Amino acid sequence: MSILGLALPTLASNLNKTIDDVSLVLVARGGGYVSGSFIAGILESKVNFHLLATIFVLVMSIGVVLTPLILNVASFYIFIGLSAFGMGGYETVANVLCLYLWGKKSEPVLQFLHFWFCFGSALTPFLSKPFLNKVFHYTNHSVNGSATTSMASFQNITYIENTTVPLVSVPYFVIAGFLTLVISSLLILKFFASLDSTESQDENTIEQEGTRYRYVMLILMFLLFFLLVGSEVVMFTFLYKFGISETPGLAYSRDVSADLSAVFLFSVVIGQFFAIFWSRKFSLGSSLSVLPATLLNQTQLSRQLY
Template sequence: MTDSLDCVQTEKQVTETLLAENAQSQASKNDKSSCNPSVNLARYLLSIALGGGFFGMGFASSIFGLALPTLAENLSKELKDVSPVLIARGAGYLSGSLIMGFLERKVDIHFLTISALTVMTVGLVLTPVILNLVVFYVTIALSRLGMGSYETIANVFCLYLWGKKAEPVMQFLHFCFCLGSAITPFVAKPFLNEAQHANSSVNESYVTLKYIDSSGIPFISIPYFIFSVFLVVIIIFIALLRTCKPLSLSESQQKNTIKLEGKRFRLGMLLFLFTFYFVYVAMEASFSSFLYAFSISSKSGLGYSKEIGSNLIALSLFSIVVGQFCAIFMSKKFSPTTILTVDLLGVAVGAIIMMILPTYSKGAQWIFWIAIAMTGLFRTSIYGTTFLWAERYITVNGRAACTFIIGGALGEMTLPIPVGQLIASEPLSFLYFHGGFTLSLILLFVAMRKFASTQGQRLKRDVLGNLSAQLGQSEDGVSKIESTVT
């Protein structure tokens, strides 16, 4: 019995030694490219460029809701007449993500990134100057097609560039998006005010709106043009990097382990992640879309003025930017699993505090403001961190990223509808829906972790697969080695 135990212990020690040597060998191969100053410089510059694209995408996402009343006035239409544009936006976004999911690995990723940014830029330039309703729908769809394409390919590009070191860079990209969204109201406000002031009287019509130096170009076009020029600079920068400092993605630390994952496990993970993003983005869209309406409703228990309601929105935006900025540094010290766990618990605490609003709405409304800030701080990094968490278990290529993003887009298009329908008559439903979304996310994450643990982290299986090949063993041997180690 003792001899058998010693034999097992010896086998375990030998296996652990081989695993360590194999991992060290793989790390040394990866470090060769990491120590190359030219390769590192190209990676950092490309990451900055990708961040610039996310910054522009944040503007494109945020400006739409702010400028829609003015754009409708330019078209001589009322706001309700242009509401079908929401369908065009969703269709464009989904189409862009699907296209990139199909083309990724088949077309040069630099070219795909440039193409996505170009489509988004063209859509932004045309949006404020179009005076035909049908063409307006097409233009909005074009802009969103570029956004869906860029979000899909840029996230994958980041993972390809940095591999296991992608955590802080991924958080940086999404910080740029949050920053672009947050500053857009301040950049656009002067131009929106001009249009609304000219249209404030019942006797005035859209033709009285101010134009740029009597050129016939609406005043609202200025912020669109500013950010379009910024995106053109980013496009040129990426093109120059591709020409002057070509970076072979084979030098990156990203490893393709799709064969080791198995179809059943991969499809299961993608289904879980699709559902997770479906609920998460729906929660984000509902919260950001209806928080202001909830805060100024007299039935909510708050009944704020428009100015105070705007301040509450500003607090939410500020906390989102701060939370995403902190996530850049947190990702260097903590694993995606830890960050996601803390994020979800923080959002849950904030949701609970908000749901008990009726108990303190008359004497301590500052508690609600703390809950809003807490929710913004914790929920903002969930999107990017989930990408990083998924990358530990499956290869996140273009098609996988497409699955996540389509799930989020469908959630944004469908789940906020009941929130909007109920908030007028039952404002507190806004808080209950938010609590329900939060609980669903927590349950989904627990289920995902349980399912993912059945296969283990893909990098570990990659090492085991290499070791099995070196030892001339079958896949059953991999399982035996893995069970011996554990």
């Protein structure tokens, strides 16, 4: 999830484009993610879990491998959308699978699952920054020698030694390698193990809470995640760009900007870690009550950054 924000300036530079020229990549990723999640929700009860998860991971892996090998902006959008499609589908399947496996005890398990999701995102800046194009900041002087504008430029496209493969491909290939490992594991489970799916839904719960309550909670959670997670992902995607840019921006180096992104993501990891234990002690309603304050704080931070 986090590799796009870090690699976007490098990928755009390799295409001889600016970040503004390829900004629609966020639409492609969002559309792919929503499509994958929607289709996974439809197929969840019709296709075997292992097979469905394997298909989505395979699609994601193909998109990840092809993204750094882009030839033009159109293919860039296609490959990003393809990897997001697989990501959205697989995450949806994995969440539902946890509900089947652990039933009423799934709350801390789901939090634990998303903790590792965030932890992987937080490690990505450290693993990927050696393979990103370096950023050079310089000052443009007028005829009389006074500084007029400060500008940033990127290192020319760099390749893996003795190849024509861009250096930025390395972190993408590493991610694809882990995805291949997941595919292999899912296939092994598919053919050598059986999924003991137990009924996780207490039928009395619907009668106790009522249908209206469930729809209201569904709408409220949709709005919260639509605003909170959506703004978080977009803000992080442009955080690295904000770090390396001159105006507006912080004019940091490549490594410092990557570390700034890691600080943001590790903050999410810390919150996700405590959520594992929080979910064992407090109800879902109590947990959701802290989200409006979090959304307000994040909105204020976004206004300060941009």
